[in-house]
Amino acid sequence: MNRTIIIGTRGSDLALWQANHVADKLNDIGISTEIKIIKTQGDNILNLRLDKLEGKGFFTKELEEHLLAGTIDLAVHSHKDLPTENPPGLKIAAVSEREDPSEIILILKDCVDFSKKLSVKHNGIVGTSSNRRQSQLLAVRPDLEIEDLRGNVNTRIQKLRDENYDAIILAKAGISRLKLDLSEFYIEEIEPTSELVPAPAQGVLAIQIRDNDEELNTVLQQINDAEVANCIAVERKVLNLFNGGCHMPLGCYCEREDDIFKVWTTKANSGEELPDRLYVESIITEGLAEKIVAKFDLEKRKLAKKVFISRELSEHSYFYRALAKHDIEIEARSLIKTVPTIHKLDSYIFRNVDWIFFSSKNGIEYFFKLNPVLPKDVKFGVVGRGSEDALRQLGKVPAFVGESSDVAEVAEEFAAIANGTHILFPSAKDSLRTVQKALSQETQITDLTIYETILVDDAAQSFADVLVFTSPSNVEAYFIDNLLEPGQQIVAIGVSTGKKFEEMNVPYILPSSPDEIGLAEAVFGIDIK
Template sequence: MSRKIRIGTRDSELALWQANTVKNALEALGYETQLIPVKSQGDLVLDKPLYEFGITGIFTKTLDVAMLTNEIDIAVHSMKDVPTALPKGIVEAAVMKRAHTQDILVHKGTDFLNEEGIIATGSLRRKAQWLHKYPNHEVVDLRGNVNTRLQKLQDSDWNGAIFAAAGLERINLKPESYVDLKWMIPAPAQGAMLIVAKEEDDFCRKAAGALNHERSQICVHIEREFLRTLEGGCTAPIGALAVIEGDKIKFHGALFSVDGSQKFEVRKYVELSQKDGFGKACAREILEAGGAELMKEIKASINNL
């Protein structure tokens, strides 16, 4: 184990927490490691909604390049930020044990929920689901790392902002004034951390592979298969959650229109032994029910932004 494993990460507080979690786990197994923080374009450009970049992987692209140019050996990502198709030469090495999957509303009081209100989020998925439930509300764009977004909420006249519970919990920033959004379907792979490595790097793949959590991996793979089958490379308001219950997998997924007025939803159980192709089958059910036409409309509307 004489080789030092260079761990690439975004340099936000949350990303560094995730990378340090991997660093500590690898060192506990006897490996020598080094953190190498890198700024992504998604962190540098904060005046545009993510979908206006026109590409997927805005938070992972810089680390992909660093890995392929041999500046880092592995990279740690929030898995929900990772495109469903990894770049050539980069492979999944491990999925860490999944944390809290739920979204939460950080607010300044909840009286507004049955009236008019302003909610902030940079996510099309969260925006569409919020407007589906609260069509009389306004949803404004919110960008930046977790700390920046919390401060923007504090400094604004918004009623609240939507966050992933896991992100706030990991860096001890979850405030007292929040509501669990149990009705909101999370992003595919929300709450999961992904380690990627070069396909040819057997040493790092073996090292990271020791950290893989199989049950988490099964669930996020189903969710991402659902996402990939639906969106075909387009950013769209899609939620998905797979949970293992005994010897069965429970799945809940949905596709929304950008304005939240349309919703195509699927809820299914399958035997754990029948997991292969489950996400794709759920997605096809939505596409055949009218989701295919909605996806065309979503792609057209995003392209016209």
């Protein structure tokens, strides 16, 4: 190509980074470029919430007009800002690689409380103008106060510095691209499959051109990320089918792993409403968005009327509130009891310990009841966000959280960072030791049995539509005397619990994560006949 490509962009620091990033990609393949700054309507409107602007063309309309007029050849957009339909005469010719789509919470250091989920102090003021973020944030922290936050990334951060808020939420992608020094704040990162599902196409750049510019379209295929395009097509189709735009509290994130497309979706009707969450898997993307959207149509499908779960449950817990929203009756009772096996710890056991690893909330509870005097720099590892919450309630933040439902995967992830160290494992009698088995021979392992599990006698049968089992021991206790009723469906919190049902040749559903959010997603996705 002999022509110089004129790239149109907004003038913010982040927009300019994005334009220069695409320019560098084109320069690398021998294409000369020129950047032209264009002011958009979104840059001038300062009195509207950001979610009223994103996805409505306020940040893109003028760029698209210049494209159609031929004064620029290419426009670079943050993909999540784009409406789901291109204007006539334009198309998205390529997308970038995906920057980490996680959200981050920046917290003033004197407003940090490690005993709380997400580390923001009780009743803290959090800045965001996104209904999507607000609904999900209040779902896990209903005590927080949400205030509007406008401006570009630097403006928002300055508002936090000025103490207009105790914390603010931003997309990690923008922070990473601008390489900002945020050491004055405490930073909490929220992965896209956990408490805050990102906006469709978050972290991806869209390269828009005239649809008749075949020469440029051909060139751009050299920098197009086809894998990312495939995933975000699902996310944006979901957004399109809901026909809500970005003011809708909608999060959707798709990733491909081992040739399986995994999609997390969250949707509410307002920023104040507890969202419904769904997790689905598919080997193809065709019809996947339609399947997801259909699951949220509760006029055409039936949810469970009653759900049994094999643990005690607070009315304030996420799982309880997610089911109570739909008037689902909850039968919550544990089928096991636990008792301590030791009542005193010798201090020598902590000598040179680098890590303490917990595989359950019970392990945390019994360990800290022993009032251990721990080394100052010891790090904690846990399985699941439920165990993370239990540790946080004691004012301790784990350095490692294994979020997979498969403890074998958690073991591999932990081994990658902890091999060669000294690790203490407080655990139950007859624990499976899955994590220990994954560690190298150079790793010093200390097993500490601190409690044992006892099955209750004569566990009463449940006639609920869905039975949720939270441990292998609860499965054993229930099925000593009971059988499944016709039509009952099973949810097993993790792979080890699921193996009990495999031994019984009983089908079960495995949540995306071994915690109450994962369980709520699984139950919401079940159709009752």
